[in-house]
Amino acid sequence: MAKPEKLTKSQKSKSKISGFREYTQSFIVALLIALVIRALVIYPFRIPTGSMKDSLLVGDFLLANKFVYGLRSPDWIGIPYTKIGFRIPYFRTPGFRKPKSGDIVIFKYPKDQSLNYIKRCIAVSGDTLEIRDKLTTINGIPFPNAPRTLFKPGTISIDQQQSGMFPRGAGNRDNYGPVRVPAPGDTFRFTDESRMDWSKWLTIAFYEGFYLELTHRGQTIILSEKNIDQWNRYTDSYPIDAFFIDRDPIKNRLYTVKNRHYFLMGDNRDESLDSRYWGFLPEKLVVGEPLIIYWSWDNEIPFYRLLHKIRWNRILKLIH
Numbered sequence: 001m002a003k004p005e006k007l008t009k010s011q012k013s014k015s016k017i018s019g020f021r022e023y024t025q026s027f028i029v030a031l032l033i034a035l036v037i038r039a040l041v042i043y044p045f046r047i048p049t050g051s052m053k054d055s056l057l058v059g060d061f062l063l064a065n066k067f068v069y070g071l072r073s074p075d076w077i078g079i080p081y082t083k084i085g086f087r088i089p090y091f092r093t094p095g096f097r098k099p100k101s102g103d104i105v106i107f108k109y110p111k112d113q114s115l116n117y118i119k120r121c122i123a124v125s126g127d128t129l130e131i132r133d134k135l136t137t138i139n140g141i142p143f144p145n146a147p148r149t150l151f152k153p154g155t156i157s158i159d160q161q162q163s164g165m166f167p168r169g170a171g172n173r174d175n176y177g178p179v180r181v182p183a184p185g186d187t188f189r190f191t192d193e194s195r196m197d198w199s200k201w202l203t204i205a206f207y208e209g210f211y212l213e214l215t216h217r218g219q220t221i222i223l224s225e226k227n228i229d230q231w232n233r234y235t236d237s238y239p240i241d242a243f244f245i246d247r248d249p250i251k252n253r254l255y256t257v258k259n260r261h262y263f264l265m266g267d268n269r270d271e272s273l274d275s276r277y278w279g280f281l282p283e284k285l286v287v288g289e290p291l292i293i294y295w296s297w298d299n300e301i302p303f304y305r306l307l308h309k310i311r312w313n314r315i316l317k318l319i320h
Helices: 009-040 192-207 228-237 303-309
Strands: 042-046 060-065 076-078 085-087 104-108 116-124 128-132 135-138 176-180 187-189 212-216 219-223 243-245 254-256 261-265 286-296
Touching (some): 104 261, 116 135, 192 212, 192 243, 219 228
Antiparallel strands (some): 104 286, 212 219
């Protein structure tokens, strides 16, 4: 019987290199598949604030479905968890459905699109929302609060205007509106007579992706998220000839809404930075729908009490 030939050192070395190459290629392929799935289908999300308490808690880690509202390709390339990077063109496929009233939605924060927020959709395009003594109605019908919705004791008087509300003059967190959520095809004409609403409609245009600026006496100010809190002052102080949308003057311009919009609020109603403060969410900034809590721990409990830190009763809990 012939003896099996022994591999030479050179053959053994080539075999190891070949095996390492195959392992590396398999790892890279698996990593690329995982990145594609993460970018287009399943999105991991961590609850950073208490605005959705007690429905969702700080320290909950979620998996979100990006497919249901339409696949949205990445619009930013950079170093994760930093703002170092740049924007790229993106595309979106048709979804199975649109966000509806009552859905929890993950979205890009309009004032800083590098951040993702999560809130509950309260109203959609064409709806009229009103809050009276903390009771929310949509088109005159009471909105059914989630079972774990929280409110602070006490109510701000209907006569009291709270600073920072959107749009200006909308009231306060407990007595708000009525406000109509803009719908595709809605129009607004910028005139001196409509000045009180300029800031609202410039914000809608900005969120929809238009470039805004004002130029007056040789000074140019780009209207952006960095100075958005000053827009009311700008619209009160500068003449209509100073304002431009995509470098076209707004004077007598008829602005037409192009996106569906949504009004969102946190379930922790009195501790939530939401549409009452920053405005309507255009559909193009919707990211996805949370599905399940895959991990949860209490940030206030130290690591040496690990068994108590982990919220075992929330792991694999479905979100609704």
